Amino acid sequence: MATKLVELNETYLPKTNDKDIIVDIKIGDGQEGSYSIFLGSEFIEANAPANLGKKKHIIGKTTIISVTIVDQLQETNMTSITAFVTEGSGKAKKYGPYKAEAENHLDTVIYTLKLLHQ
Amino acid sequence: MKRFIVILISVCFIVKDLHAQDISKLTVPTSPAFSILNFEPSAIMRPTNAKSLATDVLNSFDKDGKLKLNLGLEVAPYWLSSHPNLTRAQYLQPNMGQTFLQSLSMSAALVKDSASGNNKLSAGFRFKLYNGEPVKALEIASAELKFRTTVVSIINGIKNVVDANTINTKQKAIDAIEKALVTKNIAKAIIDKLKKDAASISADYTDAMADIKLFLDKLIAVRVDGYAELAKTVSNLLYERKGFVLEFAGASGFNTSNKNSVEKIGFWGTASYFVSSDDLFTLTGRYMFKNADTASNNIDIGLGFLKKNDQYNISVEYMARFYSAQIEDINISNQPIKRVEKQFTYRLAAQASYAISKDVSVNLSLGKDFDSPFISRSGFFSILGVNYSIFSKEPLKLK
Numbered sequence: 001m002a003t004k005l006v007e008l009n010e011t012y013l014p015k016t017n018d019k020d021i022i023v024d025i026k027i028g029d030g031q032e033g034s035y036s037i038f039l040g041s042e043f044i045e046a047n048a049p050a051n052l053g054k055k056k057h058i059i060g061k062t063t064i065i066s067v068t069i070v071d072q073l074q075e076t077n078m079t080s081i082t083a084f085v086t087e088g089s090g091k092a093k094k095y096g097p098y099k100a101e102a103e104n105h106l107d108t109v110i111y112t113l114k115l116l117h118q
Numbered sequence: 119m120k121r122f123i124v125i126l127i128s129v130c131f132i133v134k135d136l137h138a139q140d141i142s143k144l145t146v147p148t149s150p151a152f153s154i155l156n157f158e159p160s161a162i163m164r165p166t167n168a169k170s171l172a173t174d175v176l177n178s179f180d181k182d183g184k185l186k187l188n189l190g191l192e193v194a195p196y197w198l199s200s201h202p203n204l205t206r207a208q209y210l211q212p213n214m215g216q217t218f219l220q221s222l223s224m225s226a227a228l229v230k231d232s233a234s235g236n237n238k239l240s241a242g243f244r245f246k247l248y249n250g251e252p253v254k255a256l257e258i259a260s261a262e263l264k265f266r267t268t269v270v271s272i273i274n275g276i277k278n279v280v281d282a283n284t285i286n287t288k289q290k291a292i293d294a295i296e297k298a299l300v301t302k303n304i305a306k307a308i309i310d311k312l313k314k315d316a317a318s319i320s321a322d323y324t325d326a327m328a329d330i331k332l333f334l335d336k337l338i339a340v341r342v343d344g345y346a347e348l349a350k351t352v353s354n355l356l357y358e359r360k361g362f363v364l365e366f367a368g369a370s371g372f373n374t375s376n377k378n379s380v381e382k383i384g385f386w387g388t389a390s391y392f393v394s395s396d397d398l399f400t401l402t403g404r405y406m407f408k409n410a411d412t413a414s415n416n417i418d419i420g421l422g423f424l425k426k427n428d429q430y431n432i433s434v435e436y437m438a439r440f441y442s443a444q445i446e447d448i449n450i451s452n453q454p455i456k457r458v459e460k461q462f463t464y465r466l467a468a469q470a471s472y473a474i475s476k477d478v479s480v481n482l483s484l485g486k487d488f489d490s491p492f493i494s495r496s497g498f499f500s501i502l503g504v505n506y507s508i509f510s511k512e513p514l515k516l517k
Contacts, residue, residue, distance in 0.1 A: 001342055001343060001346045028201055029204055032206040034270070034271045036271040037275075040279065041279040046271065046298070046301075047268060066271045066272070067271060068270045070345070070349045075196075077166060080202040106349050106353060110270070
């Protein structure tokens with residue numbers, strides 16, 4: 001079983017000062033996987049929406065989203081992820097979908113999405 | 119005793135009537151286009167994306183622009199592109215429209231009939247409208263795999279936050295991973311295994327920043343290898359369903375050496391109820407038109423029960439057939455005519471297989487096959503056989 005690494009870099013600038021900033025991930029193509037979210041070197045959450053805190057907590061830091069997907073479908077080797085960042089009840093900012101095809105059935109694809117906050 | 123052994127061996131190997139051996143004739147063919155030709159092409163292309171489909175289509179033609187022979191193509195149109203909005207939950211429990219899209223597959227084949235020398239072309243489709251429910255074992259295995267992939271995602275996350283100020287040794291990296299895993303209530307056994315894996319490779323790496331990242335890369339590779347079997351199990355369980363499954367297929371075959379004339383048309387429909395993934399009742403409807411030397415139409419309706427097990431298989435099926443055939447004949451004035459024969463016939467069959475050991479199984483088939491307007495025979499069959507695998511590394515599988 002081979003592993004494919006996908007590195008992605010984006011920027012997110014908070015829009016509000018007093019709203020919690022929530023990051024979540026959607027895994028597509030019928031595949032299943034796990035994800036973990038870090039703010040700087042601090043582990044925040046895994047397999048659930050992560051509350052990064054307010055603007056003052058995140059500015060100048062980088063959110064690291066690590067997603068591991070094992071290709072399990074016989075119909076396709078495609079994998080995809082979409083990241084969503086919301087502040088309060090505002091509209092979510094969408095990153096992606098990012099797509100990568102596993103070389104062979106049952107291979108693992110690891111996405112690393114870095115969101116720079118500045 | 120010697121005589122008994124000789125008789126037993128004779129019964130096992132002298133098979134009088136081979137055309138009734140299929141376990142079940144009640145299922146929809148996997149590749150209708152190949153089934154209607156009664157021929158499996160020597161090369162089958164199964165593209166999984168648009169790019170490979172284009173490549174495969176281009177490779178289907180020879181240098182003179184003619185289609186190559188003995189070539190098959192199977193394609194699932196929906197899966198040629200990515201579907202980022204298709205979650206696992208939607209994939210496992212789709213509505214009727216989504217079930218159709220996910221299951222639709224098309225097949226085509228071009229082969230040379232070695233007997234007549236004619237080229238035969240076929241095209242077919244297959245789809246489901248209901249696909250039952252996932253089995254409970256999938257939920258359990260998927261949850262286990264999710265724990266394992268969570269560990270990998272956290273190792274990869276820590277790898278990306280290694281820096282000179284906070285995580286600057288291998289031990290600190292492992293401590294940070296453990297802390298995150300404990301936060302997510304990952305089982306102690308999984309954490310202990312991770313620490314053991316880390317200890318086994320640690321000596322090969324220093325505490326330099328680049329080496330810590332290489333150490334974590336290696337740890338990811340070890341963990342990925344560690345869940346390989348589990349991932350395979352989950353992948354297999356995805357296709358085991360229980361409950362109601364409704365499936366249709368169709369295909370037609372043409373003789374391209376004879377003005378592309380239609381030689382065969384077939385439609386299949388099955389409504390099955392999987393009590394479990396290994397026990398099913400099925401109701402089948404089938405229409406088959408053949409236009410060779412004589413033209414014939416068959417309409418089949420059948421019921422079946424199949425139970426699979428690692429140790430044994432049992433299947434019972436009944437299929438009623440209404441057929442009509444146009445047969446070349448001569449009348450009392452010695453003029454050539456086409457005699458139309460319409461009849462009802464049926465097939466009733468029971469089969470059992472039992473695995474004596476991992477390499478040997480015995481099979482018994484009993485029943486009566488369809489009567490044919492072209493061949494006179496009793497139609498009754500009883501076949502006792504032995505399957506054995508002497509040189510195969512894989513044990514004999516009944517399921």
